[in-house]
Structure formats: structure tokens, C-alpha cells
Amino acid sequence: MFDSQFLQRLEYLSLLSRQVFGGQLLAQRRTKQTGGGVEFADHREYVAGDDLRMLDWKVFARHGDLLLKRFQEEEDLHVYLFLDCSVSMWLREENQNESNTKKALNSRSSRGVEKARPKTINKFDFARQITAALAYIALADLDRVAIIGYSKEISQMLPPTRGKNRILSLLQFLETLETDGDRTDLPSVVDQFIARGPRRGLAVVLSDFLDQEGYRRGLDRLRHHRFEPHVVQIHTPEEAKPTLLGDIELIESETGEHRKMTITERKLREYENLFEQFCETLQQYCRTYGLSYIRASNDIGFDDVLLKMMRTAGVVA
């Protein structure tokens, strides 16, 4: 899945992010925590018990005030990439291949950038590509990246790693990820994640968010624990505008439940409205709490999604 062309495209995105944001896309951000750094931050009043080595003697000599120097503590930014590994992410439409190829070719030819033709991918592969791209950019910016594959619980997790040279092991980890059949349960995953005592940082959740009620509680818990959640909603064109008509039996990929129904044009229009309402609800939730929101359809390339993220600067601080 991650071939040499993919890596070239990652490098291109990394360079592009440096040009646009001056290396401030994800990493090299200073935390607000003050402490034992080398860069001066501010002064505060001395209280009994403070380290006398931190007293600003020059100020005391000039003004007679006992002030304590504070320094900004440099700390690596932790980027947690939550990747939905439920079976619903593995779904692939039969007619996805052709439309994918045409749209991707059109979008790239218009920009004049010669890139590889995207293969037929499902939502999970698409999410893994975006995850790899975000991780690459973060590693290039010397941030710590952790990948959490989850469905009902955390299935696999790549511990926080740092350095661009770790990209190959990260890609290898992504390739070994598999979907399982359990229903998505983001709140319990977040609880499980918090229980491990991670450092605060960015939490990018890549999912289809078809667990309509669960995603709110999961994102809320991330917010409450001082993480900065970012939402990347992934769906297929068929999910947004299905082309099913007539008598059909629908089978839910995660639970195996099936429904026999007769789908008419009117029902299709109602479905599209429902899906749009769902997406708007998710977007409204993110807007309410100041979270960045990206909606990505897998009929476009992952690099287009990254460029869209850069344009909206939703992920960057």
C-alpha cells in the first residue's frame, strides 16, 4: 500500500507544509508549560521555598524586588492518531473504482502536478493513507506520533515515536493493521486511552463516525482531558449518494443485520438529506467546541485531503 510513489508524495506534502506554515504545521510548537527551559518567559513574586538559583539578582540589585525568573519549558508535541478499525471502514463499493480514478485524474491534471493514479481503496486504506501522511509530517517536524487503532476497544497501538527515521516502522505498523468485526465504541476507547496516562497533545480521530451518539461522548472525554481533538470524517460517495434502487437486502457490515426494503427515488432523496443532516450535525458539534473538522470522501486522493487541511489550517495551531 505504501510504495515509493506514496513516500514521494509524503515528502512533497511535508515540503509544502514547511513552505506554507514555516515548519509550524504540527510540531515545533512550544507548550504553555513553564519550567526548566532555557528561553525566558516572565517573572513572578518570590515565595518562601523557591529555588534561590532562579532569583533575578539584577532586578534585586536595581530595584530591590525579589522576583523569580521563569523559563518556558520546551516539550515535544504529542500527536495521537486515532484510526477507526471497524469493519464498516473496510467496505468497498463495486462502482468505486471507475469514479475514483476519473475524479483523481481530473483533480490532479488541473493542478499540473504529476502524481500516481490512486488505486481502488476503501475507507480504511484511505484513512491509513491520511494517517501516514499526518504522521510523516509530524515526524518531520520532530513531534511524537502515536497511532491508536480502535474499534470497540484499542486493538493495536503504536507507542509515541519520534524522528523521521521512524517513518518506515510506522508505515509497517499501519500495514499490519486490520479491521475487526466489533462495533465502534469511541468513549470506551478514550477511557482506555486515558487510563494509560498519556501526555496531552493533539488527538486526530479518523473515522466514519457512523456511531451517531458515541462519537460525542468520546470527543467530549478527549476535550475534558485537555486534548485537542481534530475530526476527520471519511465516507464513500455511495454513502453520501447511494444508487440503490428496487427490492434489495441491505446487510450491515459490522453486525451482520439485514433489512429487506424497496428503495425508490424518493427514499434515496430522503437518505441523502439524512446523511447531509448527520454531517452538518457533526460539523456543528466541532464548530461549537472549536474543533477542526474535515470531511473527506475516498473518491479523491489523500493528498487532496491534506492540502485541504492546510488550506483551512484546521490542524495547525
Place this chain on the structure above:
Amino acid sequence: MLIAIPIIALYIVRPRLRRRNVSSLLFWDQLFDQKRQVSWWRRLRHWLSLLLQLVFVGLLGFALLDPLLSEGRTSNRTVIVIDDSASMKVEAGGQTRFDLAILKAKKVLSSMRAGDQVALVAGGKPASVVTGWTDFPPLVEDALNEMSPRSTPTDLGTARKIAADLVGRENRIGSNAQNPRERIAPKKGVRTLYPKRDLTPFSRILTLSDFAAEQDPDVDTELSVDIQVIPDSAPESSNVGIIQFTARRSFADPIGYSCLIKVLNASDQTTERRLTLTLANPETGEEELVDVVNLKLQPEETFERVFESSSQTGGRLTAILDSSDLLSDDDTATSWVIPRPPVPVIAVADEPNVYLESVLDAVPLVQATFTDAPLRMLFLPFYFSMCFSGKVQTVHPFPF
């Protein structure tokens, strides 16, 4: 019943639906209320639909079979009057009018139901019954196949009377009946009032003709008469025909004869035809051309002329119009000119008389024999005799 089997089978063996994996049924469940699908009304509606379809198929089959119900069912009686006159030989659309009439008659036969009766009457002159009442249509169909148009005029009036006799007085319907609702039940012998349709089987007379000789078809109002004009469309009128052709011997000329010819142009256009008169010798069969006339007739114009000629032998006098039209029968007419047999004359003279021989030879029809033996006359008792002895002495009808 056979049609119902696949319907039931389709309900029992339901077609396998297309299956499609979806990420979530979340939105579909909001669109379709699943509880309602498994409700009792849904199930009942399924079987009610099957029941209605079966009832519909049953009614359709019942209507198609058209069963003969024992009660209240009256059989139809139809008299088909088919015109087989000469005018039915006219071709229309590659078929003669008679062929079209036969086809229509067969169509009527094919629509007969069990118990229906049919009779066939020929409408040409003289009208006659071809087949009497029968409920076996193939018999009538065979009779139709054997029929062919005749060279006679139409006699539909007589044919309808024959048909009316076939139908019978008890089956007459219409306003002219004295009390059409009052009938006598033949089995019980009780005078009872019945509605017409209950007691009287529906009878009708179907007339298939071109009505060439009738401007307004004479419909017998006491009978239910169906008239079907053959052909259905307006007939083409491009016929020129001989409408009168008579010949007779001349009163003045012993061997002369005259004939009257009338030719009518019944077409809508001016027509040029050639009329040829020939006389065929009855003994030798040789044809002698009598006259040829070129005709140019305006629409509805009649050519009329008397031709005079002479022939001792007489024979078959034929008038022929060239370039046949829709009806070829009236392009040829034939009449007979009776022969004039020679009158044997025996001239008895003492010596040959050249003058007498010349006179007798000049008289038509006289076959003269000259002799000088008076006793021979005794052996010719049936001959007229004239005795000459220098002068005409006497004429004896018989030599006694």
C-alpha cells in the same frame, strides 16, 4: 387453473433479493420503520394480494372459457344469407367479393358457441337453402368451401324469405308481432308471459352481399337482420358491361337477323372499349366476324344499337367487350340466331327448263330438284310439290 400455479409459486418461492453490504443501517432504519414491516397487517396484505390475484385470474379464465350455463342460457340461431350472384365475382383487393363474404361467414362460424345453430342460404337467383339448421359448424364450413359465385342476378328478397321461414314464426321479434311478450311454453302448454329473451332464442339473419342490385337494402323489420356489405370499403366502379343483348330473325329477309346491344359505362371516368360481334357456325364451329365498333362512353352513358346481318345457318352470336375490368362476366354476351333450314323443291318437267332453274336457285332457302318422272312424286309424300307444264297448274300441299 394452470395460470394460478406460477402465481402461487412466485409467492411461495420468493425471488432472492439483491444483497448489498453497507457501512451502517443507521439512516436506512430511520427511513423504513422495520416494526411496521413485520406487523400483522403487512403479512395479511401479502396474502391478500395473492388472493386478489388468484380471484382475478379465475374470473379472467371464466370469462375466456365462456361456459355454457344450463340455466338461463339461450342458444343463438343464425341464418347466413350469402350472395352468390355474378356481381360477387368483382375483385376487391386481390380477392373477389364472394371470397370476402366467405371469410366473414367463416368468422361467424368460428364465434359460435356450443348449442348455437346456423343455417346457410344462397342469395343468387334462384335462392336456395344450402344447409339447414345445424350446430356443427364444420358442416357449414364445408358447404361454404364448395360454394362458388354463379352467373345469375341477385335474389336477396327470396333468400330473406327463405331465411325467415327457417327462423320460424315463433322466433320473430320486433314491433310488428302482435304480442311479442306473450308466448306459449311449448312443453307445459301453459300460456304464460315471459320476457322475450327468456323464451325466444335470439335469432338473426346475416346477409352478406354487395347489394349491387339494391340501392337501399330491403330490411325485414320483423327479423333481426344483420347486413354486411361486401366489401367494407366503398366499392370501385370501373365497370363497363353489356346490359342487354337480344337477337331475332328478320321478318322481311328470310335469312336476315338483327340484334340489339346496350352497353353501360358504370365507371366514374370516360372509357374507350371495343365491341366485337361474331357469329359461330353451329355445325363447323367457324366464327364469322359480324361487326366491330369502337366505343367511347362517358360516365353513366349507355350505348345502344341494332345490328342487322344475314345468315342462313344462324348460330351463336357473341358480343365481346375487350380489356376486361373488375367484372368480366358482363363483358361477354351470347344469343342464338335460329337457323333457317332449306326448303326442298322438286320441279317436275317434261323437259329441262333453264329459266325455272335460275328462278328457283335465286330464291333463298329453296333447294330445288328437277325431274321428269311424275311417278317419283309418289315416293316423296311429305314434300311440297309444284307441277309445271308450261305453266303453273296447281300447288298441292301433299301429292295426293
